[in-house]
Amino acid sequence: MSKTPRITVPGTGSSWAVPDVMNISFTLQGHHLQGASAFARASDAARDVIAAVGSTAPTAELSTTGITLAARSTWRNEESGFAGYDAETTVEAVGLAVDSVPAVLEAAVAAGGDTLRIHSLRAEVSDPAPVLVDARDAAFADARSTAEQLAQLSGTRLGTVQRIRELAEAPAFPLTRVKATTMASSSMPVVAGKQTHTVRLEVTWRLVPLETAQQPGS
Numbered sequence: 113m114s115k116t117p118r119i120t121v122p123g124t125g126s127s128w129a130v131p132d133v134m135n136i137s138f139t140l141q142g143h144h145l146q147g148a149s150a151f152a153r154a155s156d157a158a159r160d161v162i163a164a165v166g167s168t169a170p171t172a173e174l175s176t177t178g179i180t181l182a183a184r185s186t187w188r189n190e191e192s193g194f195a196g197y198d199a200e201t202t203v204e205a206v207g208l209a210v211d212s213v214p215a216v217l218e219a220a221v222a223a224g225g226d227t228l229r230i231h232s233l234r235a236e237v238s239d240p241a242p243v244l245v246d247a248r249d250a251a252f253a254d255a256r257s258t259a260e261q262l263a264q265l266s267g268t269r270l271g272t273v274q275r276i277r278e279l280a281e282a283p284a285f286p287l288t289r290v291k292a293t294t295m296a297s298s299s300m301p302v303v304a305g306k307q308t309h310t311v312r313l314e315v316t317w318r319l320v321p322l323e324t325a326q327q328p329g330s
Contacts, residue, residue, distance in 0.1 A: 117319040118274060121259040124312050125250025129243045131235035131304040134213050135206045137177065138165075138220055139229040143184070147197040151181055154199035157227040164223035165205050168216050178202035202231060210235070213302040235304045247311040248278070255315040263319060271318035279312045 138161055142153025162174055179202075184195040208216055213233075221228060237243060256270075263270050 117268065118316055119259055119262060119270075119319055120275075120314060120316040121255045121262070122312065122314050123251040123253070123255025123258070124310065125247045125252070125254055126308050126310045127243045127246035127250065128306045128308045129237045129240070131237050131307050132210060133236050133238045134208045134210055134302070134304065135204060135232075135234045135236065136208065136213070136216065136220075137202060137204045137231040137233075138224065139178075139200055139202045139231045140224055140227050141229065142199040142227060143196055145196040147181055147183075147199070150197040150199040153227065154201050157224050158201045158203055160223040161220050161228065162203055164219040165203075165216055168219040169205065169208050169212050172208050172216075173206040175204050175206070176201060177204045207238070210302065210304045214300050217300050217302075233302075235307060237307050237309075240309055243309045244311060247309050248313070251311045251313040252315065255313055259315065259317055263317075266319070268319040268321055271320040273315060274318055275314075275316040277314040279314075 140154050140157040140161060142150045142155075142157065144150040144153060158176070165172065166174060178200070181197060181199045184198050186193040186195045205216065217230070220230075259270055
């Protein structure tokens with residue numbers, strides 16, 4: 113018994129939306145000749161920034177995502193020297209409304225001062241489901257269009273779908289790294305831009321022979 117002929121075709125579809133939330137990652141630094149003092153400086157700065165951001169954006173989710181303490185070395189006259197300790201703690205604010213971000217940045221800079229670094233800022237669509245539906249529709253239409261053409265070229269037509277495999281691609285986010293002193297403006301503009309979601313499908317159809325044309329007089 114011969115196997116049923118099939119055709120597998122990839123399809124890609126994209127759709128975009130304007131992000132409505134942003135996530136910001138702050139790093140607080142402390143330096144001192146003694147490790148405990150460096151750690152305390154970073155801790156105090158983090159405490160102040162957490163309070164300032166929480167007060168400015170009460171609905172944001174705040175979490176500590178990293179803590180480090182390490183010795184600092186110098187290199188002079190081909191010799192390594194000890195230069196104290198560096199402490200860092202990273203705090204992330206998630207789910208910020210886009211229009212609240214300038215005020216959050218201002219509050220964080222004021223609270224953290226020279227200890228603050230803005231590690232990253234990332235825009236997101238809080239509910240990407242409708243965007244993915246549109247992208248998936250486009251991906252399936254793309255696959256079907258190609259499959260129909262290939263089936264026609266091979267003298268067959270598409271039958272029922274046998275298999276669908278989906279791989280959703282996450283959108284790319286630009287990351288911004290700047291020193292706190294460059295954020296001193298009280299009205300730092302923040303633009304969310306557009307976020308594109310792309311869906312890739314792999315669809316398999318059964319191929320059906322074309323119906324034999326009816327002969328004249330039959």
